[in-house]
Amino acid sequence: MSKPKVAFFDFACCEGCQLQVANIGEPLIDLLDIVQVVEFREVMSEKWDGEFDVSFIEGSITDEHAVERIKKIRERSKILVALGSCATIGGVNGMKNSFPLEEVGKYVYGESYKFFPTLQTKAVHQVVPVDYFINGCPIYQPEFITVLKCILQGIPYYVPEYPVCVECKLNENVCMYDRGLTCMGPVTKAGCNSWCINNGNICYGCRGLTINPNTEGFKEVLKKYNIPEDFLIKKIEMYNKCKELD
């Protein structure tokens, strides 16, 4: 049996999630035993003009060209995976949606903005159907491997429907609030094994809000720590702005 053909594509993003894949280390050798990478601009110059078994999409969709391109990739792909926050939830690119498009265009391109038509930022699933989601900014390498194994087995991958606190507590980290810091762990989707907090950083909420978050309750918690409410709103909007378009 020939190995499944895998490709990586980037849209509006920093390409950091693809870098995480390229930088996965030792497991890469075993990974290449079970898949054939046919297109991956960041690490190779070869292209593929046939069908893809699995396409990984990094980045969000921000203009008409991107819409056309992602639709074509979708048509050529049996399975399409959103890779990283920009692709899964719009990510930081979503902050653009807080402003009128004209204002955004002028800010970046000055008066020639009319030559660069732009759209509201969308996550990949808001344009074409997506089969698997790998959250994170950047993605968490062990989760990437887990999802890839699910894809190759033909089974679904369920992103944990609970907050980062669950994993963080099991890792016995000192709570960031005990250290006097504000952390997005309580309202952010888990699956990263509280990667940032394990390494002494706060959670920025890069994986997006967990399902059914108690944002009102969280505001009350922040009040107790004298943290202003709009601080939370800004933190949420940093990654979750595109949710409004769902």
Place this chain on the structure above:
Amino acid sequence: MKIEQYKLLEKSLLKDFINSLIPIANVYAPVSKGFNNYVFQNIKSADEVSIKYIPTIIPPKKFFLPKKENILQFFIEDELKVEPVTEYENLIIFGVHTCDIAGIKCLNMVLSDKPKDTAYLIRKKHVTIIGIECNDYCDEYASCSFVGAHMPTTGYDLMFTELSEYFIVHIHSSKGMDIIEKTDIFKDASIAQLEELKILRNNKMKIFNNEIPTERRYLPDLFDRSFNANVWKELEQKCLSCGNCTAVCPTCYCFDIKEEVDLTLKAGERYRVWFSCQLDPFAKVAGGHDFRKERSARQRHRFYRKFRYHIDRYGMVFCTGCGRCSRTCMAKINLKEVLTSLIRESEAKIWRKWL
């Protein structure tokens, strides 16, 4: 109190004793993580240990029911091969408080009930528990006196109690005796120290007062009256469903079962991981139906699991009074306050009936 079951250790020799354990087995003891947080951690020297500590982030249940535990290995080459797995190591946990010993006793009860959890029971045999008695409260969150977990009773191999000049050590098992006999730093106890221990325990009765305005024996009645209490509705707004309260609870044992294959896609393992009734997917079933969609219902469930259901089944309260759930709760849901509010609400209802 049989005098031959007691030994004495000079206070200055405690570190020597801990160091004497390290060659015997993997030793885990409370280690400070800063910000008044402690963790039971593998130690290489007694210098790492915090003898005085408030309950650790996660209780010692992690040694009995690992957070992630492989239970099965499978190989899918030509035919399916399946092998059960039991993971265990010889370990000594030093410095366990009586609340956490009470927690282990609760786990023992449930996991030796049918169907027996063989892996748990095997692992348990390889664990030696060395306790340290609390002569005073750790902090304001504890309610160990209410549940009767503030005094050493059973469930340990050795128990250290600090007296004015010595640690007096209660030997409670042959495993404990073996450890004592490995070193020559212990002295025999005399009547005077046993007297001092008695006085200390009597004094503790004055220091540790029932923290909840009711008694344990009234709990079944209280909870039978409180299923629709407003207290639960208030928790709906507060609770963030982060699952911290159950993760840190010494008597929560719910788990989920998962499987993962390796990169050959031909072998893998089935494992269990801790799970929590406070989390969204916990009571979700096929078709997307959720038996406990509201946070209030989940919190209520937690309290009934501690103070009602297990009384019927095991005749035990499944709270050890360690205070971890209240200490860790971001939303400041406090177990003592919730119980007190329940009592107040229930009393008000009874009075209304009478008047």
